[in-house]
Amino acid sequence: MKKKIHLKEKIRRFHEWQQKPYVVAPLSEQEHECATCGTHYTGNFCPRCGQSQRIGRYSFKMALLNFLDVWGLGNRGMFRTIRDLLLRPGYMIRDYLSGMQMAYFPPFKLFFLLAALSILVTNGINIKGKNFNKEENEPEVQMEKTVDSATPETIPQYQDGETDLTNPEDIEVAEMEGKAFLNIRSIFDSFGRLVDRFPNLFSLLMLMFDSVFLYLFFRHCPHSPDLRFSELFVAMVYIADMYLILSTVLNFFCIRELSFFLLLLAIIPLKQLSGYSWWGTIWRALLAHLLLFVATLLIIAMVAVGVILCVQWFG
Numbered sequence: 001m002k003k004k005i006h007l008k009e010k011i012r013r014f015h016e017w018q019q020k021p022y023v024v025a026p027l028s029e030q031e032h033e034c035a036t037c038g039t040h041y042t043g044n045f046c047p048r049c050g051q052s053q054r055i056g057r058y059s060f061k062m063a064l065l066n067f068l069d070v071w072g073l074g075n076r077g078m079f080r081t082i083r084d085l086l087l088r089p090g091y092m093i094r095d096y097l098s099g100m101q102m103a104y105f106p107p108f109k110l111f112f113l114l115a116a117l118s119i120l121v122t123n124g125i126n127i128k129g130k131n132f133n134k135e136e137n138e139p140e141v142q143m144e145k146t147v148d149s150a151t152p153e154t155i156p157q158y159q160d161g162e163t164d165l166t167n168p169e170d171i172e173v174a175e176m177e178g179k180a181f182l183n184i185r186s187i188f189d190s191f192g193r194l195v196d197r198f199p200n201l202f203s204l205l206m207l208m209f210d211s212v213f214l215y216l217f218f219r220h221c222p223h224s225p226d227l228r229f230s231e232l233f234v235a236m237v238y239i240a241d242m243y244l245i246l247s248t249v250l251n252f253f254c255i256r257e258l259s260f261f262l263l264l265l266a267i268i269p270l271k272q273l274s275g276y277s278w279w280g281t282i283w284r285a286l287l288a289h290l291l292l293f294v295a296t297l298l299i300i301a302m303v304a305v306g307v308i309l310c311v312q313w314f315g
């Protein structure tokens with residue numbers, strides 16, 4: 001019984017810690033002499049050259065931070081941002097959006113860094129040295145080859161058997177259908193190639209598209225009654241960062257089966273950020289994604305219909 005209360009108290013304290021914004025260390029009252037320019041000052045940074053008062057003898061930690069700085073890492077609380085994205089993502093995003101920008105690593109920069117790291121890990125830097133991309137693409141490449149060998153002449157095979165190909169009118173219709181089919185395929189193929197070439201930009205576009213539908217349901221949420229679309233988009237980028245951190249860890253240990261469940265974890269930051277109940281967050285997110293799915297199907301259908309009409313009108 002005593003142990004149970006202890007655990008409950010721990011959970012309560014953790015929850016309290018989650019909601020409390022980050023507190024910046026107090027301003028140093030001591031007088032310092034800047035090691036770079038010799039200026040005497042009180043505070044944490046030299047007002048003349050900007051050097052931190054904390055810089056003293058060279059330490060291993062400093063060497064590490066200096067090393068990370070080569071890629072623009074190791075500053076502006078990158079480790080704090082990663083920790084908070086794992087332990088209090090929604091509250092961290094709330095604090096960032098409310099203006100605490102110096103406390104956290106910028107969301108887009110983190111996104112591109114994590115995406116680069118994720119590519120390294122899926123390409124073989126993991127405990128098994130496996131290249132996941134190669135494995136997944138190989139069967140696809142084979143399939144593409146067989147479909148690519150389809151030319152307008154071979155296309156009628158794709159039509160149903162009822163078409164009588166001795167009838168010239170039917171041949172014309174079959175050719176037209178084949179042409180439309182090839183055009184639609186080539187449009188989606190070039191789209192696929194574009195996505196392959198700029199995966200990060202495409203992911204950001206998808207996040208923006210996703211944000212449109214989430215915005216419909218979350219813009220008047222209890223914690224931010226007048227949430228802006230741009231704010232929700234930034235929040236989604238941070239949520240994608242959270243996903244990338246976790247999926248990179250899973251990929252590193254080659255436990256990819258769980259990757260799908262990581263997507264469901266996005267509910268946690270959405271709940272913390274919005275202030276809705278669990279159920280209130282879940283049904284809103286589900287409905288938003290149902291709409292997203294329908295909208296995506298509509299866009300694909302519209303492209304297909306557009307191509308068919310073009311082929312019919314212009315041959």
Ligand SMILES: [Zn+2]
Nearest residue numbers: 034037046049
């Ligand atoms: Zn100085």
